[in-house]
Amino acid sequence: MPKYLEEFNPPIxxxxxxxxxxxxxxxxxxxxxxxxxxLDPDFLDIMDDVRDMLRIVFKTKNEITIPxxxxxxxxxxxxxxxxIEPGDxxxxxxxxxxxxxxxxxxxxxxxxVARVNAEWGLPLDPDKLNEELKKHKRxxxxxxxxxxxxxxxxxxxxxxxxxxxxxxxxxxxxxxxxLGGIEVAMDDWDADVSYSGTxxxxxxxxxxSPVTFGxxxxxxISNRKTPVQSWYLxxxxxxxxxxxxxxxxxxxxxxxxxGLREGLRVVLEEGLDNRFSRHEYNAAALRKGIEAMGMxxxxxxxxxxxxxxxxxxxxxxxxxxxxxxxxxxHNIEIGGGLGPVAGKIWRIGLMGENxxxxxxxxxxxxxxxxxxxxxxxxxxxxxxSAAEAFYAS
Amino acid sequence: MPKYLEEFNPPIxxxxxxxxxxxxxxxxxxxxxxxxxxLDPDFLDIMDDVRDMLRIVFKTKNEITIPxxxxxxxxxxxxxxxxIEPGDxxxxxxxxxxxxxxxxxxxxxxxxVARVNAEWGLPLDPDKLNEELKKHKRxxxxxxxxxxxxxxxxxxxxxxxxxxxxxxxxxxxxxxxxLGGIEVAMDDWDADVSYSGTxxxxxxxxxxSPVTFGxxxxxxISNRKTPVQSWYLxxxxxxxxxxxxxxxxxxxxxxxxxGLREGLRVVLEEGLDNRFSRHEYNAAALRKGIEAMGMxxxxxxxxxxxxxxxxxxxxxxxxxxxxxxxxxxHNIEIGGGLGPVAGKIWRIGLMGENxxxxxxxxxxxxxxxxxxxxxxxxxxxxxxSAAEAFYAS
Numbered sequence: 001m002p003k004y005l006e007e008f009n010p011p012i013x014x015x016x017x018x019x020x021x022x023x024x025x026x027x028x029x030x031x032x033x034x035x036x037x038x039l040d041p042d043f044l045d046i047m048d049d050v051r052d053m054l055r056i057v058f059k060t061k062n063e064i065t066i067p068x069x070x071x072x073x074x075x076x077x078x079x080x081x082x083x084i085e086p087g088d089x090x091x092x093x094x095x096x097x098x099x100x101x102x103x104x105x106x107x108x109x110x111x112x113v114a115r116v117n118a119e120w121g122l123p124l125d126p127d128k129l130n131e132e133l134k135k136h137k138r139x140x141x142x143x144x145x146x147x148x149x150x151x152x153x154x155x156x157x158x159x160x161x162x163x164x165x166x167x168x169x170x171x172x173x174x175x176x177x178x179l180g181g182i183e184v185a186m187d188d189w190d191a192d193v194s195y196s197g198t199x200x201x202x203x204x205x206x207x208x209s210p211v212t213f214g215x216x217x218x219x220x221i222s223n224r225k226t227p228v229q230s231w232y233l234x235x236x237x238x239x240x241x242x243x244x245x246x247x248x249x250x251x252x253x254x255x256x257x258x259g260l261r262e263g264l265r266v267v268l269e270e271g272l273d274n275r276f277s278r279h280e281y282n283a284a285a286l287r288k289g290i291e292a293m294g295m296x297x298x299x300x301x302x303x304x305x306x307x308x309x310x311x312x313x314x315x316x317x318x319x320x321x322x323x324x325x326x327x328x329x330h331n332i333e334i335g336g337g338l339g340p341v342a343g344k345i346w347r348i349g350l351m352g353e354n355x356x357x358x359x360x361x362x363x364x365x366x367x368x369x370x371x372x373x374x375x376x377x378x379x380x381x382x383x384x385s386a387a388e389a390f391y392a393s
Numbered sequence: 394m395p396k397y398l399e400e401f402n403p404p405i406x407x408x409x410x411x412x413x414x415x416x417x418x419x420x421x422x423x424x425x426x427x428x429x430x431x432l433d434p435d436f437l438d439i440m441d442d443v444r445d446m447l448r449i450v451f452k453t454k455n456e457i458t459i460p461x462x463x464x465x466x467x468x469x470x471x472x473x474x475x476x477i478e479p480g481d482x483x484x485x486x487x488x489x490x491x492x493x494x495x496x497x498x499x500x501x502x503x504x505x506v507a508r509v510n511a512e513w514g515l516p517l518d519p520d521k522l523n524e525e526l527k528k529h530k531r532x533x534x535x536x537x538x539x540x541x542x543x544x545x546x547x548x549x550x551x552x553x554x555x556x557x558x559x560x561x562x563x564x565x566x567x568x569x570x571x572l573g574g575i576e577v578a579m580d581d582w583d584a585d586v587s588y589s590g591t592x593x594x595x596x597x598x599x600x601x602s603p604v605t606f607g608x609x610x611x612x613x614i615s616n617r618k619t620p621v622q623s624w625y626l627x628x629x630x631x632x633x634x635x636x637x638x639x640x641x642x643x644x645x646x647x648x649x650x651x652g653l654r655e656g657l658r659v660v661l662e663e664g665l666d667n668r669f670s671r672h673e674y675n676a677a678a679l680r681k682g683i684e685a686m687g688m689x690x691x692x693x694x695x696x697x698x699x700x701x702x703x704x705x706x707x708x709x710x711x712x713x714x715x716x717x718x719x720x721x722x723h724n725i726e727i728g729g730g731l732g733p734v735a736g737k738i739w740r741i742g743l744m745g746e747n748x749x750x751x752x753x754x755x756x757x758x759x760x761x762x763x764x765x766x767x768x769x770x771x772x773x774x775x776x777x778s779a780a781e782a783f784y785a786s
Contacts, residue, residue: 004442005662008423008655011435020428020647028425030401031648035413035598037726042404049397069600070463070625073643077625105624199644205428207462207600207646229622231498232463232470248731250466251592253600254413255424256649262401269398333430338641 013327014354016363017335018149018308019177020199020206021351023263027204030262031255038252046261047242047252053264057179057202057272058194058212060186064235066242067208067260069253072176072197075209077105078233079172079195080143083217085226086110088140091132091169093124093160097150097338098174102143109229111140120341121310123303124155130163139169140220141193147178149200150338152299152310152347154182158189165190170217176200179210180267181279181307181351192217198256201279201307203352204263207256211235279306282355285387286348289364292386293371293378298345306355309348310341314376319343322370330366360387406720407747409756410728411542411701412570413592413599414744416656420597423655424648431645439654440635440645446657450572450595450665451587451605453579457628459635460601460653462646465569465590468602470498471626472565472588473536476610478619479503481533484525484562486517486553490543490731491567495536502622504533513734514703516696517548523556532562533613534586540571542593543731545692545703545740547575551582558583563610569593572603573660574672574700574744585610591649594672594700596745597656600649604628672699675748678780679741682757685779686764686771691738699748702741703734707769712736715763723759753780 015021036043054065068075080102084090090111092103095118106113116132118124124144133139142164146157157173164171170192175184179194181201186194192214199206213221213235221228221236228234232250240247267275283306287297290311298310313319319336323346326332335347348363350356364383372378408414429436447458461468473495477483483504485496488511499506509525511517517537526532535557539550550566557564563585568577572587574594579587585607592599606614606628614621614629621627625643633640660668676699680690683704691703706712712729716739719725728740741756743749757776765771 002445003438004445004654005658008426008651008658010426010429010439010651012427013429013433015428015430017430019644020430023428028427028648032421032425033401033403034405034421035408035416035592036403036406037408037410037413038599040406040720040726045396046403052395052397070467071643071646074463074467074625077623101624108620108622108624197644199428199647205646205648206431206644207649227501229501230470231494231501232467250464251412251590251599253464253598253649254592255416255421255598255652256600256646258401258403259648261397265398265401327433333433 012331014332014359014362016348016350016354016359017333018347018349019197019351021203021349021354023205024203024266024353026266027259027263031259033258035254038254039246039248043254044246046257050257050261050264051242053268054210057264057267058184058186059188060212062186062212062214064213064218064239066238067210067257068233069250070209071206072195072209074233075195075211076102076174078211079193080105081109081230081233082228082235083141083170083193083220084109084111085224089114089136089138091116091129091139091142093129093144093155095122095124095151095153095155096120096145096148098145098148102174120151121153121298122300123153124160126156126159126163129160133163133167133169139167141170141172143172145174146184147175147182147305147307149177149308152305152308154303154305157191161189161191170220177305177308180275182276182305186212186214198260198263201351202263203266204259207253208260279350279355282350282357282360283309285390286350286360288390289360289383289387293368293383307349307351309350311346311348313344313346317371317374317376321374325370325373326366332363332366334363357391404724407725407752407755409741409747409752410726411740411742412590412744414742414747416598417596417659417746419659420652420656424652426651428647431647432639432641436647437639439650443650443654443657444635446661447603450657450660451577451579452581453605455579455605455607457606457611457632459631460603460650461626462643463602464599465588465602467626468588468604469495469567471604472586473498474502474623474626475621475628476534476563476586476613477502477504478617482507482529482531484509484522484532484535486522486537486548488515488517488544488546488548489513489538489541491538491541495567513544514546514691515693516546517553519549519552519556522553526556526560526562532560534563534565536565538567540568540575540698540700542570542701545698545701547696547698550584554582554584563613570698570701573668575669575698579605579607591653591656594744595656596659597652600646601653672743672748675743675750675753676702678783679743679753681783682753682776682780686761686776700742700744702743704739704741706737706739710764710767710769714767718763718766719759725756725759727756750784
């Protein structure tokens with residue numbers, strides 16, 4: 001019998017990498033409901049619910065607040081291609097892997113991209129972005145990553161938005177690793193465009209990308225001289241399906257939308273503030289354990305994300321071996337470094353469902369076992385007990 | 394309590410529209426399995442299974458045979474943007490709504506598009522395509538819809554492929570409403586590019602688009618002078634994730650891939666030939682019933698699809714009212730017409746799981762009740778008993 005005909009039986013893992021994270025069983029249950037048609041009045045009600053809840057989570061009144069029918073990278077592309085036309089200038093803040101991806105997509109959209117780099121592990125520098133903006137006559141958009149998944153760094157979204165607007169540029173903000181885990185406040189920031197993913201702090205599987213476009217962005221889009229290069233991601237078509245027009249565009253991924261509705265319900269039942277505190281609290285416990293084990297965090301202290309925690313790999317430790325042992329011996333996934341920090345850092349995500357004490361204690365305990373196997377002498381229980389002490393305090 | 398916080402409780406419908414169709418419970422069950430990471434070796438094995446089975450279903454050995462992480466329209470866009478560069482010429486056969494969509498996406502990709510129209514309800518005319526090709530010095534691609542979802546028509550894919558190749562053009566074939574329901578034979582046709590959807594004859598939810606690119610298409614792609622305008626849909630990046638390189642591109646929609654693996658298993662357990670016969674058989678029964686009720690099929694007889702059946706709406710009947718009654722009183726969804734045939738035809742999909750006797754008898758019986766309510770005098774049971782007689786014969 002060919003392998004593909006074998007019964008489906010995936011192992012159960014604790015997903016503490018950069019996402020996906022483990023999904024609330026209620027979300028999986030919702031996804032297994034029988035399907036409705038994509039224009040069924042009952043499905044249209046579900047779409048309205050999703051849109052209403054996404055507005056709460058993004059803290060916005062933006063009309064165009066919808067899930068793109070693709071993963072976070074499709075949302076990134078949607079954010080860019082809708083506002084950028086060939087010949088435009090874009091300024092992109094880059095302090096990690098995903099900032100660089102924005103720049104690449106901007107170039108593929110015909111923009112001239114000015115890259116403003118910051119060291120990986122540090123936040124973006126608003127002053128440097130301001131200096132770059134001064135060099136150009138007209139910048140269409142400034143793009144930045146609020147929460148860099150590759151380094152675990154938070155950058156100042158509100159401050160950078162104000163700078164972009166002072167130069168009459170839109171701001172595009174990647175909130176893939178922040179939305180639902182740390183505060184994203186589109187209207188308070190006065191930000192224009194944002195995109196996220198469902199598989200991180202929203203506690204759903206990957207496959208949808210919540211996006212929001214504010215009034216300035218809508219005005220830029222309606223004044224375009226050329227059509228949006230992507231038909232699939234064109235918000236002027238998408239909004240006709242998601243608004244009361246209900247004009248057919250593409251067939252929505254019904255089951256994923258079911259899951260997102262349930263995931264957003266779970267988020268709102270907990271409450272955003274409670275959720276943000278929980279993410280901070282468990283990340284603090286993880287850091288206590290890591291430091292007790294004699295290791296160092298990578299991201300700059302005042303800008304560390306609670307959702308994605310980066311740790312310097314100790315000298316003499318084999319990165320790949322550690323992660324493989326964690327996965328195969330302990331059923332725990334953590335992430336390795338990307339690009340210039342490959343082999344130098346580990347990334348431990350504590351996102352959505354997985355921001356909890358059991359996950360923190362399990363990963364610290366397993367990491368200690370694996371490191372000891374590699375000859376890093378640690379007193380057994382050091383990390384986990386430091387975390388336990390933090391929780392008890 | 395706001396409506397969005399209410400418990401999730403969608404109604405159960407028989408989905409006999411143009412898709413989605415009802416999904417095998419095994420597929421929904423697979424989708425509710427706990428998630429793996431997108432680079433977990435166990436998930437990579439699942440990707441291999443999906444790729445192997447897609448090759449069987451497309452009847453191809455093509456290396457690039459993968460599901461795009463978006464719906465069928467994303468697959469359409471992927472098929473076009475990977476091979477088309479600004480300034481290229483494309484010839485598009487149009488005999489319905491989806492042929493026109495191809496032309497629109499071609500234009501957004503920078504192509505000059507020559508539209509070769511056929512009447513809605515008729516197949517594409519290979520001679521007319523050949524005449525058009527003769528007018529151009531160099532055509533990059535000919536695109537066609539194998540199974541037009543808007544009209545229920547099958548067009549001659551193998552013949553049109555040969556014509557395209559005689560003019561040194563690639564052929565791009567939309568198999569959204571054929572793959573898994575009627576034969577698609579990429580290698581036998583010698584075709585270059587195809588895309589499909591999961592929510593029709595493959596019996597999965599919408600959200601993924603299986604695509605395949607053959608050697609001629611790969612060669613065109615590797616000789617491009619400009620980057621593919623879409624980063625998300627760029628097959629030269631996607632193939633590095635789906636091949637043994639396993640290079641991270643985007644986060645795959647894990648649960649949807651689980652569902653597709655199970656859906657393809659169901660397809661292969663039945664066997665493609667059995668599946669094609671089943672689709673023909675149930676569509677024949679439906680037609681017997683429709684004709685017994687005094688109604689006429691819309692699509693030209695020798696080119697009718699068994700997967701999507703189009704019926705002329707009788708004089709004096711209110712299209713919207715009929716479909717609304719079917720949905721709300723009988724929990725059956727059928728499709729209305731699009732574009733020039735809006736209000737003139739109904740579309741009854743018998744795809745995947747839903748190509749069965751119960752669906753045929755239920756829709757005929759319910760349609761008769763609803764038509765009688767509108768004053769179309771029919772002897773009760775005419776349609777359903779004609780279908781029953783066909784099944785008994």
